[in-house]
Amino acid sequence: MTEYWFRTIVLPMIRTAAKEAEVHIIAPPGPWRLTGLTDAMLKTCLYMPELHWHILDDADHTSYRTRPASRDDFVDFVRQIDADYTFCRSADVETPARFPGKVRFIMEATFMPLVPDHMPFHEWVMIHDGRGLYDHGMLPALTEAQHVLLREHIRPIWDSLVASGGDCPLVRDTYLTAAGLPTDRKIIAVPLEYDGPENFFNVLHGIGMTNDKLVAALAEQIDDDSLLAITVHPIQQQYNPTAVQRIADMDPAKVRIVRGPGRRNLLTSGLLRHCDGAIVQDSKSIINAAFFEKPILRLSRFATADWLNVYDDTTSFLTDIAAGTARAPSREDAMTWLGYHHANNALAANELPDEGLKALLDRVDRPVDPARWEANLARHAESFVDWLTNGSMPATTQAAA
Structure with missing residues (x-):
């Protein structure tokens, strides 16, 4: 803590x-x-x-x-x-x-790309039972009506993001040029997790490789038609800059750190919009990649929901990326999952003192409870009120997407 x-x-x-x-x-x-x-x-x-x-x-x-x-x-x-x-x-x-x-x-419990600019990044938390701590994308059995409810809650927010372009050029070549990436090669996004001195989750649950060693290992496996585009966790440079520098010193024909366009904490969303595939570990960026329907290689000890269609074998992933045949998740499923996440799981900690102890204990006693979905979805929609009212993101929040 x-x-x-x-x-x-x-x-x-x-x-x-x-x-x-x-x-x-x-x-x-x-x-x-x-x-x-x-x-x-x-x-x-x-x-x-x-x-x-x-x-x-x-x-x-x-x-x-x-x-x-x-x-x-x-x-x-x-x-x-x-x-x-x-x-x-x-x-x-x-x-x-x-x-x-x-x-x-x-x-x-905050998952990009749909995070409003005015909301502190860690305002949302979730109460987890500890089993499968970094299992991603899991859903309970849902009725068709529940699927529709959850998916359609997210859709207008997503449509506003797409219409505005957020903080990222909508044209792929324009983005790649601005990001210092080639336009004639396969771009594989690698959003790195923070591996600073206090990330004991990574110590106990990670795959046992530091960021620089992971990137070096991946660089040895890609072909000359591909390039690893790296985004660095926003606080990595502050608390563990040596690993970042080792990555920056790698062969630029194989590895490049993306430093723009856009604000530092939003670089991954821009990259995932225009990459050809993504490699993640336990990062919540996996949902970000799903919204942009990108093929995903997940290197993790934890489980991943079937709807994410992830690869767990590097060779197969790279082969399919090169051939343009890689499988990818569905955005419709991503919207359903994010709707469920905010209806059932995500909790605004700063609102708890007003809601009372019962609201907190309810997350323990009833892990899945459709009775709380309507109120939670209404609260979630309130955080996007400008997006939903104006049909696109206001100028003060465009960069947040």
């Missing part, structure tokens, strides 16, 4: 729960690799003296970011608290699985 996550996501949850429940907060001290409980975080909670704090400041406190050195002792301690519900921001899912009560994980 970084300070940003505490302030933006965890603190509203604490405020919500503290009004109606006994709240215990367990965390190691920080900052250590940008994570942990700091004095600044504690000070924001001084007005809630009823909170119970458990700061794990023993000699092994750094191990709580991955696997506790004294796991059995830690689990015994948590069992003494005997919570009914536990919400974790934790890369370690094995240890919390031994906790009493109902245990859930707090995960990011």
